[in-house]
Amino acid sequence: MTDLLWTNLCSPLCLAFALGMVARLLKSELSLPRDLYASLSIYLLFAIGLKGGVELSHTTFKEFFAPAMVTIALGCFTPISAYLVLRRIFRFGVADAAGIAAHYGSVSAVTFIAAQQFVNAMGYPAEGFMPTLLTLLEIPGIQIALTIGAILTAREANATEQLTSNDHEESRSRPMSEVLHEVLTARSMILLVGGVVLGFLMKDSGYKPVKPFFEDMFKGALTLFLLDMGLAAGSRLKDLFKAGPALVAFGTLMPLIHGALGACLGAWAGLSIGGTTVLATMAASASYIAAPPAVRMTLPQANPTYYLTAALAITFPFNLIVGIPIYMSIARWACGA
């Protein structure tokens, strides 16, 4: 187990992330230009989608069906479990709980990529169609948590209205169709789903000419991207102290629970050790790119400090450094290795 941890720690990804955090802590003026960040994320998302689609084109329906079903189930379950734990055990308010749950029900593409790199390095490559599973996990996640949040905050608002006498007009709430549209047409969704579709259609022959760009350069771009993530997480560290032990506890325990669940379900659905590890990691991950704007728009009452700190400063480094090796150990056990 310790050699797993050590190998992971010395990967370019972890090291670049650590450098970013250290730079921020040393109060360096280093920052990556916004446009570079935007370009890298477009590149990474599209590249994953393409590769996944190409792989999907030579997967049989039979291989894909059980993992897909299990993934959708996970996608529906994780936002609800996160919400309930936050409300019942950690006693967060409705909006805050729903906002944070939206992040944990969704997936971090970067953590997914890190998991893939790790399982490859360990000699347990995952199935090729993992990116498709990524999109299946992502779609229900944010939506369910936001719906819970919207319904319950509206109910709460109605209840308090009867108690207070407010003269001002009630601001109109946003229609669900608008929210759904926003989530489904978000940049990450279009690039991932679109990439998968394109990859599927172009197949290996179509992909070959662009492979040097989208595959060979991938790891380098990812390393640079993680440097930026380290900088961002480092800026959040002081919020960590404000956030309190409850958030830290949630941010480390919930991923472990979701990860274990994902590993068991993945193994049961017949995924390889690598595939099970990646699925577990996806279930355990928390989005911090796609989810924050969606939550901000729909649940502005939710405190951004909580969900951003939890996702970016607690769960992401936890998964990256410690989580992925743990999920692999669970996956090995679950797959009977």
Add this chain to the structure above:
Amino acid sequence: METHPVILLTIVAEHVLRERLIAEIQKAGVRGYTVYEVEGEGSRHRRVSEVLGSNIKIETLVSAEIADLLLSILTRDYFRSYAAIAYTTSVYVVRGEKYA
């Protein structure tokens, strides 16, 4: 040259609101607008998103009625929940009929 008075409405808000605010002002009947990407902090002292970052500033030249309408929409639907401010100034333009 003959100039006409018109209201310059400026809104500074968090980046997530970009499309919504543009849709909002267009619905109110503005003739045009300019958007800037700006940086800064407000009284809430919160940076909402690392990864989206920054803020937007929208400027539009409107009649007093539309300015009033937009200010009340902003107060009712946005100020309570989001980081945003708005202010007006009187400016003078040529081709006053463009903004009537």
